[in-house]
Amino acid sequence: MIKFLDLQKINRQYEAELTEAVNSVIRSGWYILGKQVNQFEKAFSDYCGTKHCIGVASGLDALILIFRAYQELNKLKPGDEIIVPVNTYIATILSITANKLVPILVEPNEKSFNLDVDLIEKHISQKTKAILPVHLYGQLADMASINKIAKEHNLLVIEDAAQAHGAEDQKGVKAGNLGHAAAFSFYPGKNLGALGDGGAITTNNDELARVIRALRNYGSEKKYDYQYKGFNSRLDEMQAIILSVKLKYLDIENKKRKVIAERYLSEIKNEKLDLPFFSEEQDHVFHQFVVRTKKRDGLQQFLSEKGIETMIHYPVPPHKQKGYSEWNDRSYPITEQIHREVLSLPVNPVLTNEEIKYISNVINKY
């Protein structure tokens, strides 16, 4: 059986180093907001090229805290509209509604699966204050176009970079440094994954960083002095040191993902399915390798019978979820079709050459 994502095997590569790191935290006697979080924040902001990184409890919290901080800074207020792709993971949308902001759902580009930049302007109103692009599956959204539109209309740009650690644009600017602020997730299955939950915000804005730092810690900048109505959303010392270890290998792992993707792109030849669109302009770190076919369920079944585990990202779009029942009769045909047709193949960096060959061969026989 070829697992879709073999986290055991991925983390075993670093087991000795991780064990030593975790032991050092156990021995330190300091577990929340200490040296390890500071060191990781410094390392990750250096990696992304941003002035600040603030570690938090999850990717969803990272997004929520960005919107909350902008409200504290009077840049956003309840009822303001946020342009967001409807073809995304639910957390993207939750972060908007959790802040009493209004998501303006926009269809994706058919090829890239990312926000269709040609549709943005017609969705802008007096109330629009921000764009929240998602680098879905690890492929950068068209940030040059998005930033241009945002500048013309005086909008904030907040990246959902939860799937795109290390992706960089043609000038070498990394995800996390392509807007006003960005949110990352370190959920174990992400390209940079902790051994538990974790997230971070990156930004070059000093004020925003200061407010988020307070918000993640009950709203306090000084112990027992509460400036804001805050949260408890902290990256802990254990996850921070684990992430510092794994950050050193992120580029190597992303490279392996790209090599696997390139092999699939050249070896899979089957007219029944479309391979992911991959351009020089929008870098792709292949968090997922997603094929598209009208016969998706059949393909998934066929691969499963041949011992290949696959996943669907995602089976039901946000507007068809019960949690958003107010949108259930809306129709976003491109997004809905994508959800019916996509299938994610294993692309994790520990796949062997034989496994990649086998998967390609099996797909070619479908």
Ligand SMILES: *Cc1c(COP(=O)(O)O)cnc(C)c1O
């Ligand atoms: C994983 C993910 C999130 C949420 O991150 P968590 O750490 O699981 O809260 C948000 N947006 C996207 C696009 C994601 O893939």
